[in-house]
Amino acid sequence: MLFPPAVVAADDDLAHRPVDFVQATEQYVVEEVMPHIPGAALAIIADGQIELLRGYGVREVGGNEPINRDTLFRLASVSKTIAGTAAGVAVNDRALQWQTPVSQFVPLDVKNPDYRDKITLQSLLSHTTGLMPQAYTNLIEANVPYQKVIGRLDEVAFICPPSTCYSYQNVAFSLVGDLLMAATGERYEDFTRRRLFQPLGMKTASFGWQAFTDNPNRATPHIKRRGRWTPVEPDRNYYNVAPAAGANASIADMALWVRAQLGQRPDVLPHEVLDQLHSPRVATSYRQAHYRAHPELRNIHYGLGWRVFDFGEHRQFVHHGGWVQGTRTEVLFNRELQLGLVFLSNSENRYAREVVYRFLELFTDYYRQVEAPILLQQARQAPP
Numbered sequence: 001m002l003f004p005p006a007v008v009a010a011d012d013d014l015a016h017r018p019v020d021f022v023q024a025t026e027q028y029v030v031e032e033v034m035p036h037i038p039g040a041a042l043a044i045i046a047d048g049q050i051e052l053l054r055g056y057g058v059r060e061v062g063g064n065e066p067i068n069r070d071t072l073f074r075l076a077s078v079s080k081t082i083a084g085t086a087a088g089v090a091v092n093d094r095a096l097q098w099q100t101p102v103s104q105f106v107p108l109d110v111k112n113p114d115y116r117d118k119i120t121l122q123s124l125l126s127h128t129t130g131l132m133p134q135a136y137t138n139l140i141e142a143n144v145p146y147q148k149v150i151g152r153l154d155e156v157a158f159i160c161p162p163s164t165c166y167s168y169q170n171v172a173f174s175l176v177g178d179l180l181m182a183a184t185g186e187r188y189e190d191f192t193r194r195r196l197f198q199p200l201g202m203k204t205a206s207f208g209w210q211a212f213t214d215n216p217n218r219a220t221p222h223i224k225r226r227g228r229w230t231p232v233e234p235d236r237n238y239y240n241v242a243p244a245a246g247a248n249a250s251i252a253d254m255a256l257w258v259r260a261q262l263g264q265r266p267d268v269l270p271h272e273v274l275d276q277l278h279s280p281r282v283a284t285s286y287r288q289a290h291y292r293a294h295p296e297l298r299n300i301h302y303g304l305g306w307r308v309f310d311f312g313e314h315r316q317f318v319h320h321g322g323w324v325q326g327t328r329t330e331v332l333f334n335r336e337l338q339l340g341l342v343f344l345s346n347s348e349n350r351y352a353r354e355v356v357y358r359f360l361e362l363f364t365d366y367y368r369q370v371e372a373p374i375l376l377q378q379a380r381q382a383p384p
Contacts, residue, residue, distance in 0.1 A: 041251035045340035060220040076322025083243035084305020105182035202253040219346035221326020258340040328352035
């Protein structure tokens, strides 16, 4: 189903600069992506500044309300980046350590008792618990309450000892919320609001189905039915695992989130915390990371709530994507380059990850044609 030209939210208060790859990325989204999906929002950070912050298309097919910078989206698994960062704050506060066993604070029964005390905060956040991949994700999708699902972890087989292999999780990952509550005395959601959302000025960021549905400026999820995008009621299921997939935010919020991850808010996120979160912890394959092969992409790892990879001549791009019914989200940045991208969409589409690749390709071309020659000339002119 093709859509009319994208509705672009006004953003006249932004002081744009002529950065070719920023303009080219937006052109790609407008011309190649938006004709095929209901709506989206895009943020681009270049040289540490928000160069682009816009909404495109409509909140719901059949309506005429445009997506703008404050439209609320489900973040899906991008929520994991928030949980990892909240844990980093608690570690910085000395309430926890990365090697704190989950069982020290939270009752935990597992199939192999020898492994119980070896499942740590770090292994939760790096998906290295050793449990079989996606353990009980099917129960979450069936809307089984989280606590009931946790109570059945003693039936799940291990595929390796904890901290020795990568195995993506949603249920086990969400134990970080229980661990934070036990260690800090605050509910995970309250701790995160107080220590992250509020000081960063993330005004619409929230947790849960109620917060999403109560906001009139929300991006309705869409799925394809008989070749047409169809609005659907947001499922409650993944909201039951808040650390793994239960957060909501606008593109304006997420631009602030990326700038904080770039190190621009050391009062909230000290650089040493960011170093820990963004460091590679366990190698993953293209398939495990849900990436398609690309000649410039290599050294794919998972950190703490983030994926990490190298692209072209640049190291340590940090990324996470999200997918729940009717929603696709992507966040990418590089601290050394002070570069970032956020793409939020209100449909299950194949374009979201391609926006990430296209942005990386456009930036790399720009860097090689513009930045690299300048740096080379400066190096030649520098005194010996």
